[in-house]
Amino acid sequence: MDGEGTPLTHTTRASPATVQWLLDNYETAEGVSLPRSTLYYHYLRHCQETNLDPMNPASFGKLIRSVFLGLRTRRLGTRGNSKYHYYGIRIKANSPLNQYTDDQTMAMRQQPMYQAKKPSSSKVDGESDTSQPGSNNPGSNEGSQSQQQHQQFLGDASLAIPNFDEIDMSSNPLPEGITIQDVRIFELLYREHAEAIVDVVVNLQFSLIEALWQGFWRNQPIGEHQNAENDFEKKLPKETLFALCKYDPVHVFVRKSDYAFYQAIIEVLIPDVLRPIPSSLTQAIRNFAKSLENWLKSAMQGVPDEMIKTKIGAVSAFAQTLRRYTSLNHLAQAARAVLQNTSQINQMLTDLNRVDFANVQEQASWVCQCDDAVVQQLEQDFKKTLKQQTSLEQWAIWLESVVNQVLVTHEGSPNFPKAARQFLLKWSFYSSMVIRDLTLRSAASFGSFHLIRLLYDEYMFYLVEHKVARATGETPIAVMGEVRQFSDLSSAVALGSLEADKKPSVTSTATKIVSSTPATSTNTTVMLVTPSGTDGPQVKRLKSE
Template sequence: MLGGNGGNNSQGGYAHNARSSPATVQWLLDNYETAEGVSLPRSTLYCHYLLHCQEQKLEPVNAASFGKLIRSVFMGLRTRRLGTRGNSKYHYYGLRIKASSSLIRLMEDQQHLAMRQQPFSQKQRLKPVQKMEGMSNGMAAGSGQQQQQQQGAGLSDISAQVQQYQQFLDASRTLPEFPDIDLQGKVLPEGIELEHIKSFQLLYREHCEAILDVTINLQFTLVETLWKTFWRFAENRSGDTGTLAVHDECEKRLPKECLVILCKYDPVLRWSRHCDNNLYQGLVEILIPDVLRPIPSALTQAIRNFAKSLESWLTNAMMNIPEEMVRIKVTSASAFAQTLRRYTSLNHLAQAARAVLQNTAQINQMLSDLNRVDFANVQEQASWVCRCEDRVVQQLEQDFKLTLQQQNSLEQWAAWLDGVVSQVLKPYQASAAFPKAAKLFLLKWSFYSSMVIRDLTLRSAASFGSFHLIRLLYDEYMYYLIEHRVAQAKGETPIAVMGEVQTLLFFLSWWGPINSEIPIPGMHCKNSEPGH
């Protein structure tokens, strides 16, 4: 048991902090207690502390100094480092709000707020959420809370089973350090000072930490609330004292009008895109640390529903924010959502293929059918389009058959595919042509595999279904490998690479309708006469 409110919490243990009033120390002891198996976000304690200072008319210390005070009051408190500035700690383990504390009522106010933000048809089915930004009570792990669902929106909150699913996550990942905003010599906008830039950086960092925290705890539905809070979403706030306090605190640190101005400032836009790409990449690696490892269906469905809701949540929360920032944010969020959808689909294919690869009878049938494929004809036709060397294609064919014959596991197949990518792209390593060569190889791989599937189809191969499944998996996994290799070559995250694709699609969706009457070679123009 951690040290409680006993001798270790004597006034002498924290007398070194001159700005920590006895009233604040007593407030901590009155409202919090140590206990095993519970946790409390650092942002929760600090927000409660700011409210306390406001009520008592005290000057608050910064987050780092407050962290030192917490550790001196609650001796032996364990923390989890999430890479924040000043080596501060983000999550406290072994600390919770006392049942007798008035902060419990504050939590209930936040839960009612979350209920009011849902359509009426959902309110009757939605149980109170456990957290809001900066307003959260400690929750005992494995406390037997029932699963929460938002059936009307197709969303599921599996946070009550977080301990059950924790083994499938990588909760040890930290939020990388964000660089300072590079002004690149640009003049600050009118009404903006360097202090506003610094405040935006700090608020954005804290905002990203909060998103990371609720994601680790599988509280996906709270991401919308975090976005609304950060972007000062205007909604009926009367009576919601906790939310008013959070909004007012943000307003003191960075007024809304300054936030709007910064959302049009190029250096801030570039910095926000960079931070979002790093945040979302970290979230992907937390939720799906291994695309081939089996994931429970409930967790997979929750992730897919989360991805489905992201864009609408974000655009709604940023309703009154300049279009420049909205476009940057939505592009990154779209890439994040698309990545979650692709990786969960890849994982689903992997589990289906695993059963095939473990079935000796199916493997033998696949080998028999594969040996009847006319690979010489396949190569003859494909080489005209892809211009691949006969030697390389023949080697891949032999390796594929050998790996199949050895009845290798899915992980061994994945290693083989990774080796194929390394072998083919080796001549382009450290070359500016690497991304283009990698994408071209992906096209060739897809073309060749489709030619083999065509041959199997024409022969009515008994194992066609198995080959079709394996082909889908290997194409998806090859895309996954190429995506990561290109990102590594560019020195970017895979999310950033996907963001480029999303930006292109956004441009095409806007440009296409306007230019729908531009003639395309080989196709008839709109309203043109036959033969023209």
């Protein structure tokens, strides 16, 4: 304890001078607060003056809570312009830090960059907005009501900002001209940048994210928000930022932070993929996802290529996941109408009982190689569940039980992701054989089965990606991002092979096959079923002569 009896726990990383500095300059008090960023900038100034290596914002926050017990974190300010504050602490009256509390020099938050661009209407981005700034158009109130109605479908935004790890510099020396303090400032700015993004997402003002990215990466349009950009320059000059963008530990930090952050944003926008949400909100999210990659590429012009690739990889996975989840949600709402219709359920049962499952299993066994007993059990459980006219949520529980039953033997194995992918392929192939049988029999309920099949395939994919994420210790969006990177790499390798085959000195395998093929050939049609991405599964026919 100090002389005043204040417990000093969890302060082993902090120097005694820093702890004493906190006690000399701050005090607890009821009904007051300080911006979290202001305290950290005070601390950075203290480290600079005393030649100390600063700790990252998360560690400093733990130190503050250890020295001043009972502090609470609150988000204070007007909507869209709020900041995180420590509630219950203030600067002492005799502290020299009082001269540094000017918001223009200390707060340095991203909100001023987009505050001027906010329209007077609070309509969700993607909806039409007929109200004009400063007018008394009643459409403004309608837009505000619409926004409030949409916000009730969002998840808990208080958990949207994960705990970003500290940049690990242990195995990589700092670039020339870069200090540890530069790295710590980058960590702080990156976290505050994420907080600003959460602000506009929660307020459903998606288009303002482009301005946030432009400001952070120093690509503001000439004449727009120059004061905010100058504030960035005071803390982390553009040359220093770009030098950090070439530093490998920063790439690792940004990649890991982005995947965790975007996963949290997804859970805010779509907390439950099966829960009905307004079509206007769904369309706004899809428009947002469609614009993300172009916004980021435009905002990062001139940034080192290594950082652009890192950022684009995470944002592309983020956008793709948003499109998939909104499509899944749309399918779920369409399927509810079918599952609640007694006559349709009865017709589906009649048609399903006519399917020759023994023949289907015989045809599928060579590809799937599934246990006959397991397949028969799934068939019986499906018919039983359909006959009970269960709700969509009960169907979801059954589908998850199927996934758990099949993959339980692979849990803890390094081959778990491969086993999960094989399960998805087998499930899709088997269900396609059932749909084929229904088609050949001209089943009256074919349309209902087709819709249900699309939904269950999509939901199976959703369940499996989450199980793989838990098994690998990654976020679901990171799993998908790695799959996309692997696909891009495979495409690049294949393209390189094709380029090599074009060289006259190389005789390709394809040429050998063609030369050994008889002159008489028949037309061949190959059907490719692409994975369900933005708008559900797609079938393409490739015809070769």
